[in-house]
Amino acid sequence: MIPDLPPYARWLGVTLERAPDGGLGFRLPYGDTVQGRPGFFHGGALAGLLEIAAIGTLRDRLAAEAPGAIVKPITVTFDFLRGGRALPVHADASITRLGARIAILSARAWQDAAETPIAMARMTLAVHR
């Protein structure tokens, strides 16, 4: 099952699909809504995509493990490695640790290859089960 995305993710233009390995793959096409300097993505839009990927991946795991759990972001640290050109951006996230109360995830966004990300995030969230 593919989880629902919140209104903000739909407004941004994010879509997602289930990868063959069971993980979630997120995608954000280029367009006026996400543009920063001409011809490039806005850092805020890339950051939004990374947060959506991290929260979506965590909710997907919790849907099976702890239905009804609420997650709240505590802290996010972003690194911007390359400019995001006028091409679709792909993103995914992995759970570094899922404890009883806290989850730590890392997310990456790329255009050419996952091994050469354009932006990365490390996110700490509170989990209320």
Add this chain to the structure above:
Amino acid sequence: MTDAERLAALIERVAGFGHNAALGLRPVAHGADWATLALDYRAELIGEPERAVLASGPILALMDMATSCATWIRRGGFVPQATLDFRIDYLRAARPGRTVIGRGECTRLTRRIAFVRGTAHDGDEADPIALVAGTFMSTDVP
């Protein structure tokens, strides 16, 4: 021109299109090394439908732009720059319906790097919703 008009002109140049315009970021005030912008609540920007809470992404974009404007004001004009890193602490959720006010400050400026901090609140400055810290690099300095 008043301070607000000068900031409005700067915002117009850098934020009158694309993502900033889509979010509807509005200039509020600025000083020698700080700028304050506003982000109005909109149903489209909700991140948690159960509680109608604004998503964190738009707040981050607001703070990125408020701290960027602080840097440009301190530099004396617009220079192209790239965000190197940005950290945001979400102290609490913004209240549904409230406009979010973001104040960015440029705490240190070198030839290439700007160090910034900022605070966001939704009506009461003493009760902030988010804190940020980051660095920008001017991209037209060799």
